[in-house]
Amino acid sequence: MSPLGSMRVQRWTPLSVGSVAVSVAVLVLLAFGPALFSPNVIDKLTTLFIYVLLAITWNALAGYGGLVSIGQQAFFGLGAYAAVRLTHAGMSVYPALILAAILVAAVSVPLSAFMLRLRAGEFAIGMWVVAELLHLLVNLDGLIQGETGTSLIALDAYSAVARRALTYWTALGSMTVLLVLLLVLLRSPTGAAIQAIRDSEEAAASVGVRVLTTKRVIFVVAAFGAALAGALWLSTTITFQPKTYFSVQWTAYMIFMVLVGGLGTFEGPIIGAVIFFLVGTWFGADGVWYLIGLGATALVFALFLPRGLWGWVDTRFGLRLLPVGYRVVAGREPPAVPAIQTPHIRS
Amino acid sequence: MGGSVLTGMLHDGLTRRRMIAGGGVAGLAMAAGGRRAFAASENVLKIGFVSPRTGALAGFGQTDGYVLELARKSLAKGLTIGGKTYEVVILDRDSQSDPSRASQLAKTLINSDQVDLMLPISAPETINPVADACEAAGVPCLSTVMPWEAWYYGRGAKPGQPSPFKWTYHFGFGVHEFLETYVSQWSLIPTNRKVGVLYPNDADGNAIRHNLAPLLAAKGFTIVDPGPYEDGTDDFSAQIAVFKRAHCEIFNSFPLPPDFAAFWRQATQQGYARHVKICQVAKTGLFPSDITSLGRLGYNIASAAYWHKAFPYTSSLTGIGGEALANGYENETGKMWTQQLGASLALLDAGVTALQTSSDPKNKAAVAHALSVLKTITIAGKVDFTDGPVPNVSPGPIIGTQWVKAPPGSRFKLAYPVTEHATDPNVPIGAKLIPYNA
Numbered sequence: 115m116s117p118l119g120s121m122r123v124q125r126w127t128p129l130s131v132g133s134v135a136v137s138v139a140v141l142v143l144l145a146f147g148p149a150l151f152s153p154n155v156i157d158k159l160t161t162l163f164i165y166v167l168l169a170i171t172w173n174a175l176a177g178y179g180g181l182v183s184i185g186q187q188a189f190f191g192l193g194a195y196a197a198v199r200l201t202h203a204g205m206s207v208y209p210a211l212i213l214a215a216i217l218v219a220a221v222s223v224p225l226s227a228f229m230l231r232l233r234a235g236e237f238a239i240g241m242w243v244v245a246e247l248l249h250l251l252v253n254l255d256g257l258i259q260g261e262t263g264t265s266l267i268a269l270d271a272y273s274a275v276a277r278r279a280l281t282y283w284t285a286l287g288s289m290t291v292l293l294v295l296l297l298v299l300l301r302s303p304t305g306a307a308i309q310a311i312r313d314s315e316e317a318a319a320s321v322g323v324r325v326l327t328t329k330r331v332i333f334v335v336a337a338f339g340a341a342l343a344g345a346l347w348l349s350t351t352i353t354f355q356p357k358t359y360f361s362v363q364w365t366a367y368m369i370f371m372v373l374v375g376g377l378g379t380f381e382g383p384i385i386g387a388v389i390f391f392l393v394g395t396w397f398g399a400d401g402v403w404y405l406i407g408l409g410a411t412a413l414v415f416a417l418f419l420p421r422g423l424w425g426w427v428d429t430r431f432g433l434r435l436l437p438v439g440y441r442v443v444a445g446r447e448p449p450a451v452p453a454i455q456t457p458h459i460r461s
Numbered sequence: 462m463g464g465s466v467l468t469g470m471l472h473d474g475l476t477r478r479r480m481i482a483g484g485g486v487a488g489l490a491m492a493a494g495g496r497r498a499f500a501a502s503e504n505v506l507k508i509g510f511v512s513p514r515t516g517a518l519a520g521f522g523q524t525d526g527y528v529l530e531l532a533r534k535s536l537a538k539g540l541t542i543g544g545k546t547y548e549v550v551i552l553d554r555d556s557q558s559d560p561s562r563a564s565q566l567a568k569t570l571i572n573s574d575q576v577d578l579m580l581p582i583s584a585p586e587t588i589n590p591v592a593d594a595c596e597a598a599g600v601p602c603l604s605t606v607m608p609w610e611a612w613y614y615g616r617g618a619k620p621g622q623p624s625p626f627k628w629t630y631h632f633g634f635g636v637h638e639f640l641e642t643y644v645s646q647w648s649l650i651p652t653n654r655k656v657g658v659l660y661p662n663d664a665d666g667n668a669i670r671h672n673l674a675p676l677l678a679a680k681g682f683t684i685v686d687p688g689p690y691e692d693g694t695d696d697f698s699a700q701i702a703v704f705k706r707a708h709c710e711i712f713n714s715f716p717l718p719p720d721f722a723a724f725w726r727q728a729t730q731q732g733y734a735r736h737v738k739i740c741q742v743a744k745t746g747l748f749p750s751d752i753t754s755l756g757r758l759g760y761n762i763a764s765a766a767y768w769h770k771a772f773p774y775t776s777s778l779t780g781i782g783g784e785a786l787a788n789g790y791e792n793e794t795g796k797m798w799t800q801q802l803g804a805s806l807a808l809l810d811a812g813v814t815a816l817q818t819s820s821d822p823k824n825k826a827a828v829a830h831a832l833s834v835l836k837t838i839t840i841a842g843k844v845d846f847t848d849g850p851v852p853n854v855s856p857g858p859i860i861g862t863q864w865v866k867a868p869p870g871s872r873f874k875l876a877y878p879v880t881e882h883a884t885d886p887n888v889p890i891g892a893k894l895i896p897y898n899a
Contacts, residue, residue, distance in 0.1 A: 152572070263664075
């Protein structure tokens, strides 16, 4: 048999089949959380799910779309604000959280027409400007009363137990939907286009990828994810003070999670979110030193492990838990060196 | 997420001991339930005390360590309520001036420490998220040191409608007290009654512009407002020109300390400050450090205090009076006393009284009811929830004061006498208001 004849393209590996099965099992188990865990664990897990949402959507934007934004708090804050407005208009709280995110995604479509014309650094700073602008606009709303803010007291209609469980399920469901959405998106032809743009925008355009449309899809998905996270965060903290929601710290958290976990990998940001969550829980009380520690960690990763933890695992062992790429395998023998991962190797 | 994470979570729900066995799991155990320091017990009362000890509002929390130490000493022998003696544990937490952090701390205190009473203090960034978490979880909560309007209306209550809050209560100053104090203070010196106001475009600034400025105008003051400025502005020439042109002899502002320092230096350089007879500043100038950092320009700035060591009350919890509290702090730390000392102690006074007057301090509804009818005297004066402008609120005084150069031989550079007492006539006046440009 000629060497060429024995090559085949592989998408599902036994490992990825196994890890998808485990992920599904974990998610199903988590769905029974409120019956199994203490209230404190439920609250903490809800926070973790929101972190995962933030990390995977920023990673989709920056890691896959090549769009480094430091203004995702625009959507985070707007999502929370929309939820406040919708519940004020009499809508039931939990549907309002989801609808708020959908509305923000709708707003991000026309916004993308302007923002995606900007490149690299311009886009990053431009997004921050958008966030500040939206912050000021939200402050003008009489319901919000400037920086004084307001609270989602409609939540008081639910008992503490019901509210905790509903918030938890909404967060878990949102995270799962976004994970599946991104997985499906990355496996679709659009996904191939997205990853081609990530590797080289010019090269992708030269082979016929519709760069702007593809980027727009990612931009809107990322806006939706951040808005959902913002609305969910509001449902966990109740207090809406615009300064907190439109704070650049949210984007800093996203960057930290993605940078530490692994930019442009599917698994990385999830790991990054878990790490950020654990570090925050253990060292959050240390205040200034905690923030210095976070910054130093991000710095060390940027300098010595630029592809993050999962990027390192990936190059070292060629592990791929979730089937988002393709690999070319010679015959039935397992590859001795990391397999060629068509869309994954960076130029 | 890995399998070990899930097992950790699972075990936390089933048996806590088993989960600590696994290495990777142990970490999560700490993350999830490690703060459960004390077992819930029938004879232990737990009080959560959340204040900003670090971050932008650290000035407020600076004295809390000392006040908590006093409170713990007084509570060391326990608290006898209804013939039963309870051990009282105060769990103090640092909100880091961050609302997200405050909210998470509150949830941990509620869920894992299972506090019986929550006492958040100092500024909306800490108080509002903690109060919201308590309201949602059904935990009694008492707070002080922020304008009550921002606490009540800033959390979704609507004017003219019944109070939406069942579990949360707040005492202390509001816009009405500021009005009385300013009218009283500004009448102490003859001026042209023209007030130059520099209100920022933030929560306090906008609230004051919309609520206080019209009332001052109705009292016969001419308000000269060059419009909102953004926090962090470094050039105030335009505003200074407006104040100079209108010849405003009274100046009033609610700025952040660095903004005020920038403004006041420029106002001095550009020749406005020497026309000012009363420089009345709020938010900045609460604490000696704000004024010391202005150097010579800080002398004779008028201020207002929610507590002063001249208050004639004693702490119901510790039995300490104002002078003793201030002197004790100065002796222990070598720093000048601040108005926060009395406010933090007043919150502990009122909180403990609510526990004592409740029919059952371990019953959250009973404690919340005790708060709703609380009528007591703390080191900072009267707290009375039976007679407030809205339910859940007991308004408190804000007393006119002035930062002046301390007489020679004093321990500190500054002195801080009381100059008027419209909102609590029991407080003795210590000195006459001195014109800024005297």
